[in-house]
Amino acid sequence: MRQRDVNLLVFIILFAAALIWIDLPGNPGIHIRLGSLEIDKELRLHQGLDLQGGLQVLLQADVPPDLEASFDARTMEAARVIVENRVNGLGVTEPLVQLQGERRIIVELPGIENPDQAIATLRETGLLEFVEAGRTPLTEGMLIRTSLDVNPDQVFTVTTTVTDSETLTPTVTPVLTTTTVAASEELTPTATPTLTVTSDITETATLTPTETTTATEEITATEYAYGGRVFPTLMTGRHLRNADVSTDEMGQVVIAFELTEEGTQIFREYTLKHVGDIVAIVLDKRVLSAPVIRQAITTGKGVISSGQQGGFPLEEARKLAIQMKYGALPVPLKVVENRTVGPTLGQDSVQRSIRAGIIGLAVVLLFMIVYYRLPGALADVALIIYALINVALYKLIPVTLTLPAITGFILSTGMAVDANILVFERMKEELRAGKPLKVAMEAGFTRAWTSIRDSNVSTLLTCAILYWFGSNFGASIVKGFAITLALGVVINLFTAITVTRTFIRFTFHLTGDRLQKKHWLLGV
Amino acid sequence: MFNIIQRRYLYFAISALVILPGIVAMVISTARFGTPLRLSIDFTGGTLMELRFEQPIVPGDVRDVFVDYGLGDTSVTTAGDDHTALIRCKALDEEEKAQLQAAVRERIGPFEERRFEMVGPVIGSEVTQAALIAVLAASAVILFFIWWAFRRVPNSFRYGACAIFAMVHDVLVATGLFSLAGLLFEWEVDALFLTALLTVIGFSVQDTIVVYDRIRENVPKRRGEDYETVVNRSLLETIHRSLATQLNAIFVLIAILLFGGATIKQFVAVLLIGMFSGTYSSIFNAVPLLVVWNNGEVGAFLRRVFGRPARAAA
Numbered sequence: 001m002r003q004r005d006v007n008l009l010v011f012i013i014l015f016a017a018a019l020i021w022i023d024l025p026g027n028p029g030i031h032i033r034l035g036s037l038e039i040d041k042e043l044r045l046h047q048g049l050d051l052q053g054g055l056q057v058l059l060q061a062d063v064p065p066d067l068e069a070s071f072d073a074r075t076m077e078a079a080r081v082i083v084e085n086r087v088n089g090l091g092v093t094e095p096l097v098q099l100q101g102e103r104r105i106i107v108e109l110p111g112i113e114n115p116d117q118a119i120a121t122l123r124e125t126g127l128l129e130f131v132e133a134g135r136t137p138l139t140e141g142m143l144i145r146t147s148l149d150v151n152p153d154q155v156f157t158v159t160t161t162v163t164d165s166e167t168l169t170p171t172v173t174p175v176l177t178t179t180t181v182a183a184s185e186e187l188t189p190t191a192t193p194t195l196t197v198t199s200d201i202t203e204t205a206t207l208t209p210t211e212t213t214t215a216t217e218e219i220t221a222t223e224y225a226y227g228g229r230v231f232p233t234l235m236t237g238r239h240l241r242n243a244d245v246s247t248d249e250m251g252q253v254v255i256a257f258e259l260t261e262e263g264t265q266i267f268r269e270y271t272l273k274h275v276g277d278i279v280a281i282v283l284d285k286r287v288l289s290a291p292v293i294r295q296a297i298t299t300g301k302g303v304i305s306s307g308q309q310g311g312f313p314l315e316e317a318r319k320l321a322i323q324m325k326y327g328a329l330p331v332p333l334k335v336v337e338n339r340t341v342g343p344t345l346g347q348d349s350v351q352r353s354i355r356a357g358i359i360g361l362a363v364v365l366l367f368m369i370v371y372y373r374l375p376g377a378l379a380d381v382a383l384i385i386y387a388l389i390n391v392a393l394y395k396l397i398p399v400t401l402t403l404p405a406i407t408g409f410i411l412s413t414g415m416a417v418d419a420n421i422l423v424f425e426r427m428k429e430e431l432r433a434g435k436p437l438k439v440a441m442e443a444g445f446t447r448a449w450t451s452i453r454d455s456n457v458s459t460l461l462t463c464a465i466l467y468w469f470g471s472n473f474g475a476s477i478v479k480g481f482a483i484t485l486a487l488g489v490v491i492n493l494f495t496a497i498t499v500t501r502t503f504i505r506f507t508f509h510l511t512g513d514r515l516q517k518k519h520w521l522l523g524v
Numbered sequence: 525m526f527n528i529i530q531r532r533y534l535y536f537a538i539s540a541l542v543i544l545p546g547i548v549a550m551v552i553s554t555a556r557f558g559t560p561l562r563l564s565i566d567f568t569g570g571t572l573m574e575l576r577f578e579q580p581i582v583p584g585d586v587r588d589v590f591v592d593y594g595l596g597d598t599s600v601t602t603a604g605d606d607h608t609a610l611i612r613c614k615a616l617d618e619e620e621k622a623q624l625q626a627a628v629r630e631r632i633g634p635f636e637e638r639r640f641e642m643v644g645p646v647i648g649s650e651v652t653q654a655a656l657i658a659v660l661a662a663s664a665v666i667l668f669f670i671w672w673a674f675r676r677v678p679n680s681f682r683y684g685a686c687a688i689f690a691m692v693h694d695v696l697v698a699t700g701l702f703s704l705a706g707l708l709f710e711w712e713v714d715a716l717f718l719t720a721l722l723t724v725i726g727f728s729v730q731d732t733i734v735v736y737d738r739i740r741e742n743v744p745k746r747r748g749e750d751y752e753t754v755v756n757r758s759l760l761e762t763i764h765r766s767l768a769t770q771l772n773a774i775f776v777l778i779a780i781l782l783f784g785g786a787t788i789k790q791f792v793a794v795l796l797i798g799m800f801s802g803t804y805s806s807i808f809n810a811v812p813l814l815v816v817w818n819n820g821e822v823g824a825f826l827r828r829v830f831g832r833p834a835r836a837a838a
Contacts, residue, residue, distance in 0.1 A: 050787070058647065115640070119618055335618065336644035345574070345638045349785035360779035364772055371768060403788050404716060407780060411795065414776030415727070418769045422734065425765045451737035454673050455730035461665050462726030466719060469658040478719045485723070 008502045012385070019388040022395060043395045046094070047110070048402030048480060051350050053343035054110040057119055059083070059333040061103040067331060070318065073102070078330045080105050083122055090118055105333070115340045123335070125327025126284045128237030132270070133278040138290040142225040146282060148233035234270055234279065239263030243324035245317045246303065252311030254303040255321050264300030271296040283323055353406045360410050361387065368417055372424050374521045378503040379420040379496070386416050386488075386495040393487060405480030412488025419456075419496035422448040431522065437515055438508060445501055452497070456489050463489070529756040532812035539693060539809060542801075546700010553703050561703050564712035565612070567652045569645030571621075573611040575628070575635040580606040587611075589627050601710075604786065608638070615644050655718050659695075662722055663688055666729050670736070677740050682817050687732045690802075690810035694728045695721060697801040698794055705790075716791040724798025727773075731766060732806035738762050739814075752815050759811055770803040 021027070027043040049056050061079065063071050076099055083105055084097040096108040112118050131146050138144065239260050246256040259267055270279075271293050280290040281304075291304045304320075306312040312320075319330075326332055365383065368376035390409060394401060427444030435443065463486035470479030508515065515521060528535075550560035557563075565572050575586075583600040586609050590598035598613040616624065621640070629635065643651075670684035677683065698721060705711040738758035746754050777796045784792060816822065 338642040340640040356784035360776040
């Protein structure tokens with residue numbers, strides 16, 4: 001036995017030990033901090049949607065004819081960012097938001113409890129409001145509170161904060177009110193407990209007052225402009241019929257808008273009395289534009305012009321018009337595919353797959369020992385190392401395990417021994433031809449190599465095509481199968497050849513020529 | 525020496541016997557459903573819902589809820605036990621889904637939504653197209669790979685072509701039997717079926733290559749023997765390996781079939797059939813076909829049938 005083989009054997013043993021550590025359930029992960037080098041890696045198996053339950057939805061841009069011309073990759077990217085932000089707001093661990101093709105976004109939300117509501121949130125066009133700002137100078141991008149609150153949980157999750165639940169009653173959440181708006185001009189989130197609030201608000205305000213901290217309190221205070229002052233909502237996007245880029249008589253770029261009948265009435269009454277005041281256009285509580293009312297708008301048709309010389313830059317005007325018309329998403333999205341798996345179905349699948357995997361592996365191990373005896377037993381050890389490497393890679397890469405992915409892995413263990421079978425059959429042939437043991441063994445490995453190589457390449461080619469198919473059509477389940485099968489094929493080349501050969505050389509070295517006559521041990 | 529090659533036409537006949545019922549099933553299926561295989565919503569677009577109720581249900585009652593909503597083209601079956609309903613209907617949007625589920629809850633009873641799959645019709649047709657491309661691409665890539673891998677052997681193109689023939693054999697066996705199962709047990713082709721089919725293609729070729737590799741090795745070594753003898757020798761030398769590998773894969777697949785999750789049963793069944801067919805076709809089709817081609821038997825056969833001279837193949 002050469003030195004190289006001894007080194008290899010030692011390496012394999014150490015390697016296997018490391019693999020077992022990585023594969024152990026409840027592995028703490030790797031967290032190393034060495035100067036500038038920082039490694040922070042969780043080591044655990046990632047379960048796919050079909051195993052842990054969850055939602056996979058494919059959204060497609062539903063481009064209205066008037067947006068078709070300006071629709072491009074940037075539009076989709078902007079939509080993706082918004083969807084991603086909303087997904088993050090749902091509090092799901094390990095969500096996935098990805099562009100697919102030119103007009104689609106794929107979203108995966110593992111373990112989501114209310115898939116229907118999640119879809120509604122993702123597609124939401126956003127709440128557009130026309131807000132009475134009086135003479136308060138609001139600027140673009142400011143986050144403000146308004147008197148209208150359709151979805152308190154979502155927009156105001158951080159506002160129900162009270163520093164000390166002992167002394168403060170949990171009723172100080174003025175943003176949730178619609179009735180106290182007029183009186184709340186001076187109100188800040190840190191308002192004194194003396195303020196009495198109507199009883200129906202108390203209910204909504206009791207959200208989790210004791211668990212909140214001062215820190216969130218501060219965030220709340222700084223996030224909203226003017227200390228969280230509540231601006232009254234005049235009307236909403238429901239009252240807007242159309243908004244478009246246009247030019248005025250001076251040739252300057254403006255945004256022309258048209259109101260519904262109801263909107264026209266509201267706006268006429270308001271603007272008649274408030275010339276000189278500001279009406280802010282607010283999307284999801286963020287100020288888009290804060291124009292000053294120059295004159296009363298009585299016909300329901302008005303224009304927003306920039307206060308600056310030269311008017312709006314065209315790009316900015318277009319963006320504003322689109323936001324007013326279609327909401328926060330630069331393009332409406334419709335659901336073209338939706339797959340939801342309940343958690344119980346997934347759990348059942350996990351247990352069944354694990355059982356099937358263990359039984360399958362056991363049968364293969366047994367077969368190899370019965371059919372090939374001593375070399376078979378050594379190949380079995382290599383097969384176990386093969387399984388360990390696979391699981392370790394699933395944790396390290398990481399590979400998301402779906403039901404087909406697990407099937408791919410189990411199937412690959414069955415196929416993994418193929419290389420060993422090719423080698424051992426060759427070895428037997430050489431032994432029958434009267435070759436000495438060691439010569440026969442080495443010849444088995446060398447001669448079988450070409451067929452192992454060529455046959456595995458064909459499987460890898462198939463995997464590549466499967467992967468392409470899977471990644472182009474949202475069929476991530478197909479992709480998972482292709483990945484685990486391909487990984488299996490590659491790892492197998494290492495374990496079935498290098499590892500098994502090292503074990504066999506070592507064993508033959510230990511036993512010397514005694515094995516030569518014991519043909520039953522070699523399965524000949 | 526046992527001679528497999530000699531009885532080649534017997535083995536071709538056995539293949540034909542397995543494939544023919546499948547083709548008949550595909551014809552019947554085409555007449556009945558318009559496609560040779562029953563297609564799932566992955567390809568046609570539509571909705572699949574699995575609802576588990578607290579009490580036993582009658583599928584017809586659940587169906588009535590959908591029919592009353594105007595979805596006459598809805599099928600409802602029980603899955604597993606009579607508490608679980610498997611509902612198939614057209615692609616629903618979120619609003620329709622909410623309304624229908626509310627109606628079901630009201631008229632039938634409370635349930636847990638175990639699975640909900642909705643595929644828009646556009647996606648369905650795209651997947652179908654991609655599936656066809658995937659299968660054709662796999663065939664082409666493999667043909668060129670084998671042609672290239674055996675470039676030093678005389679007539680290397682034949683090896684690729686015969687491997688493809690064996691592959692088509694396996695695809696026909698698998699889809700034919702699946703079509704039959706579609707008629708008998710309402711099995712539907714989904715994206716996973718396609719995955720199984722492509723895997724079968726890969727393994728079928730893997731099997732064939734192992735035998736071809738031995739032929740490649742033996743041809744220059746045994747110049748005295750004729751081609752038929754060399755091929756037969758190569759087959760016998762590798763048959764142990766073929767059977768051993770085959771047995772292993774079959775054991776594993778049977779384990780998954782018996783103990784694995786219900787949702788992948790059809791997937792595994794296709795793999796199993798394909799695996800079996802793959803081994804058979806590489807030993808009894810792909811390799812004997814080389815001899816048939818080499819001896820120019822196709823030409824001779826045509827001559828006999830049509831009674832006029834055909835060009836003899838080299």
